[in-house]
Amino acid sequence: MKFTRTYSLREIAAIIDCKFIGDAEFPVMGMNEIHVVEPGDIVFVDHPKYYDKALQSAATIVLINKEVECPEGKALLLSDDPFRDFNKLSRHFKPFKATGVAISDTAVIGEGTVIQPNCFIGNNVVIGKNCLIHPNVTLYDDTVIGDNVIIHAGSILGADAFYYKKRPEGFDQLVSCGRVVIENNVGIGALCTIDRGVTGDTTIREGAKIDNQVHIGHDTVIGKKCLIAAQTGIAGCVIIEDEVTLWGQVGTTSGITIGEKAVVLAQSGVSKSLEGGKVYFGYPAEESREKLKQLAYVKKIPQILTQINKNE
Numbered sequence: 001m002k003f004t005r006t007y008s009l010r011e012i013a014a015i016i017d018c019k020f021i022g023d024a025e026f027p028v029m030g031m032n033e034i035h036v037v038e039p040g041d042i043v044f045v046d047h048p049k050y051y052d053k054a055l056q057s058a059a060t061i062v063l064i065n066k067e068v069e070c071p072e073g074k075a076l077l078l079s080d081d082p083f084r085d086f087n088k089l090s091r092h093f094k095p096f097k098a099t100g101v102a103i104s105d106t107a108v109i110g111e112g113t114v115i116q117p118n119c120f121i122g123n124n125v126v127i128g129k130n131c132l133i134h135p136n137v138t139l140y141d142d143t144v145i146g147d148n149v150i151i152h153a154g155s156i157l158g159a160d161a162f163y164y165k166k167r168p169e170g171f172d173q174l175v176s177c178g179r180v181v182i183e184n185n186v187g188i189g190a191l192c193t194i195d196r197g198v199t200g201d202t203t204i205r206e207g208a209k210i211d212n213q214v215h216i217g218h219d220t221v222i223g224k225k226c227l228i229a230a231q232t233g234i235a236g237c238v239i240i241e242d243e244v245t246l247w248g249q250v251g252t253t254s255g256i257t258i259g260e261k262a263v264v265l266a267q268s269g270v271s272k273s274l275e276g277g278k279v280y281f282g283y284p285a286e287e288s289r290e291k292l293k294q295l296a297y298v299k300k301i302p303q304i305l306t307q308i309n310k311n312e
Helices: 011-016 049-053 083-091 288-299 301-311
Strands: 004-010 019-021 029-031 039-047 061-065 073-080 156-160 166-167 170-173 181-183 193-195 201-203 279-281
Touching: 004 011, 011 019, 011 029, 011 083, 029 083, 039 049, 039 083, 049 061, 049 073, 061 083, 083 170, 156 181, 193 201, 279 288, 288 301
Parallel strands: 029 039, 039 061, 061 073, 156 193, 181 201
Antiparallel strands: 004 029, 019 073, 166 170
């Protein structure tokens, strides 16, 4: 998330009431998660395991719970609870605003677009030309839809990320203030759920086609001309490159990449990044020919055991 203007380190520290290390006028231009940070962004870290990753990231302002040596060209915000204070900044720069009407006055809807009954179109939503939004679709605030997009009944775009910190009293949710961005000529089936980014974008690129009852997690990027079949579940921060096919009930873990033109067969579980241009199957997903050979060997186990018993 980029701020509407450049703030100083002093101003940001005042918002969350914390100390800082660095030039008081050090420029702060936004905030983001570690996998998408840029110079001028704030990133937060609250576990020693990830200190180095955060300090060496592209972010130039690190919200951290320990006073450490500040890398050259960067600044630190010292907090006893970086998770809490990152949320405080999210709420400050992107506060929730109730709409109160079915279609917000701030929504922009392109020429030729049809919106069927009982849809909700939130604040600052942008819908391009010649789209068809079927009944009972919900587009949360800041969702961006390109031209010639079809969204079938009951789909929900822009719900919060499934991102929690466990505390003694329960789970504390990381505030979501990112967007969902749907490019031109995308098709989205019925009852799909696409979560917004935490501070960045969840993106579906041009020409991708999504079947019914598909879930796409926060900050995930779906490439151009992908095909994703029914009941597939894609976790957060996944990169699916162009022309990938995921057949029904495929599930993925977070933070992985599925390479261009890969095919993942039905009911497979993807637990690590997959190289493009190959066909995969099973759990954990492996190249389908190798996996099918393994299954064939498994079927022979009773026969082998029978033979062993006879020999004894």
